[in-house]
Amino acid sequence: MRGTPGETRALWPRVLVLLVALWLGYTLISNVLHAFGVGNATERTAAVMTIERGVVNVSLDNGTPQRAESGMKVYAGDRVTVTAGARATLTAFEGTRIRLDENSDLTVKESTRGQESSALTFTLTTGRIWASVPRKNISFSGSILRKIESPSFIYTLAPGTEALITPLSLAVFSADGLGVTIDSKTVKTAQIAIGEGQQWKVDAPDSIKGDLYAYRTPLGSDALTLPFVIDSRLVLSSMPAVDAVTPVHSGTGNVLTITSTAQGATIQGSSIAISGSVGPTVTQILIDGRNAPIDAVNHTF
Numbered sequence: 001m002r003g004t005p006g007e008t009r010a011l012w013p014r015v016l017v018l019l020v021a022l023w024l025g026y027t028l029i030s031n032v033l034h035a036f037g038v039g040n041a042t043e044r045t046a047a048v049m050t051i052e053r054g055v056v057n058v059s060l061d062n063g064t065p066q067r068a069e070s071g072m073k074v075y076a077g078d079r080v081t082v083t084a085g086a087r088a089t090l091t092a093f094e095g096t097r098i099r100l101d102e103n104s105d106l107t108v109k110e111s112t113r114g115q116e117s118s119a120l121t122f123t124l125t126t127g128r129i130w131a132s133v134p135r136k137n138i139s140f141s142g143s144i145l146r147k148i149e150s151p152s153f154i155y156t157l158a159p160g161t162e163a164l165i166t167p168l169s170l171a172v173f174s175a176d177g178l179g180v181t182i183d184s185k186t187v188k189t190a191q192i193a194i195g196e197g198q199q200w201k202v203d204a205p206d207s208i209k210g211d212l213y214a215y216r217t218p219l220g221s222d223a224l225t226l227p228f229v230i231d232s233r234l235v236l237s238s239m240p241a242v243d244a245v246t247p248v249h250s251g252t253g254n255v256l257t258i259t260s261t262a263q264g265a266t267i268q269g270s271s272i273a274i275s276g277s278v279g280p281t282v283t284q285i286l287i288d289g290r291n292a293p294i295d296a297v298n299h300t301f
Contacts, residue, residue, distance in 0.1 A: 042113065047091060049072040051069065051086070053087055057081045060077075074108050098132075099129060103126065109121040109149065118145070122148050125151065130165075132232075150166075158176050158179055159176045163175070170199065173224075180194050200215050275300065
């Protein structure tokens with residue numbers, strides 16, 4: 001028995017409400033699952049240190065500072081401090097490079113690679129950095145969110161960004177699209193975008209009044225002649241390109257094998273000798289926070 005036209009019209013609102021409810025439920029569940037990493041398998045990745053000169057210290061996972069060496073890998077939670085007269089560069093897994101000026105303090109907040117989306121975040125407490133972002137993702141698919149955070153602001157970097165960044169200022173020399181966006185952590189104000197050829201600066205977070213755009217100006221010619229800017233462009237252009245993504249664990253066979261001291265052995269004295277072998281993809285071994293030299297030929301330490 002067929003329903004009357006009036007009954008059919010009365011049924012449509014219920015069907016529409018049901019479809020909307022199903023769509024909202026699907027969206028909510030998908031967002032919750034993605035928030036917990038379901039559907040976007042992620043892995044922890046490292047940034048590789050290159051020291052040009054001077055003393056650079058690293059605190060591994062908030063541990064005691066130790067002198068860093070070129071080739072050292074730093075992960076989320078590791079803090080890098082550059083002393084007076086020193087310079088260092090961090091190269092991330094997808095090709096972004098952060099060059100630290102002297103007297104700078106930077107922490108890796110997040111460095112993860114996912115099948116669908118990846119994230120790279122550094123926290124700049126003091127000093128200044130030169131950020132160089134590749135224009136396209138190298139050897140991996142999916143989107144990536146790159147951010148520099150300071151105590152008061154969040155700078156989100158666009159592909160192709162070349163920028164000079166301090167905790168309270170930003171100078172964009174190049175950037176795709178709208179440029180680098182700025183969000184305030186302390187003031188309720190709308191997000192702004194600083195495009196190529198523009199700069200932005202505040203004297204103090206509590207001095208902001210009104211729109212953040214009020215502190216935007218054209219990039220001055222003096223910025224182009226800053227020694228740190230000139231050096232950064234020259235140094236980074238001479239560094240080899242990042243051709244491939246290196247995960248935390250890769251390759252075949254055992255990643256790490258301890259041959260001495262034996263498990264369960266009783267140790268007498270104040271020190272012990274530790275030795276072993278590593279897989280061909282391992283480039284660094286840390287024992288009690290210190291680098292253990294690796295024999296590149298025999299893959300032993």
